Amino acid sequence: MTLSFDGTVIVPAADPDDGERTAEALVPHLTPTSSVIIVNVIEKAGGAPDKASMEQREKHAEDIFERTRRPLQSTDAALETDILYGTDIVERIFAEAQDRTADAVVFAPREGNRLAELLTGDVARRLVKEASVPVVALPQRDV
Numbered sequence: 001m002t003l004s005f006d007g008t009v010i011v012p013a014a015d016p017d018d019g020e021r022t023a024e025a026l027v028p029h030l031t032p033t034s035s036v037i038i039v040n041v042i043e044k045a046g047g048a049p050d051k052a053s054m055e056q057r058e059k060h061a062e063d064i065f066e067r068t069r070r071p072l073q074s075t076d077a078a079l080e081t082d083i084l085y086g087t088d089i090v091e092r093i094f095a096e097a098q099d100r101t102a103d104a105v106v107f108a109p110r111e112g113n114r115l116a117e118l119l120t121g122d123v124a125r126r127l128v129k130e131a132s133v134p135v136v137a138l139p140q141r142d143v
Contacts, residue, residue, distance in 0.1 A: 003029050006031050007103040009036055009103060010105045011026065011037065038079070041093060042054070042057045042084070044085055069081070097132070
């Protein structure tokens with residue numbers, strides 16, 4: 001069975017490597033009618049001081065988008081990027097997916113150990129457990 005995305009997919013990217021890895025894994029599953037929305041969520045501290053200036057974090061998001069777009073430019077899929085803001089990354093991703101009537105949230109899981117997942121809150125695990133739209137974890141492409 002071949003998986004393809006004919007509609008809109010949300011691709012959350014936390015950093016340039018993450019975005020590029022997901023885009024490379026997504027390319028074979030796109031069609032000319034696919035629409036890919038790459039998002040980066042800037043987490044707001046909810047009253048506490050932010051970790052970095054907004055300008056720095058928006059610049060980082062643009063770096064993420066630049067690297068993530070590269071593999072996708074070889075396809076006919078429509079492509080857009082969006083910086084999202086919220087106090088909960090997973091909730092914000094699903095809110096965007098619903099606002100855009102996305103067919104799925106698509107990502108390539110990062111390699112990591114259980115301790116790192118516990119310390120970082122494991123966004124990937126929450127994406128799967130708290131899904132309000134289909135979530136697809138793509139396998140890594142062989143390079």
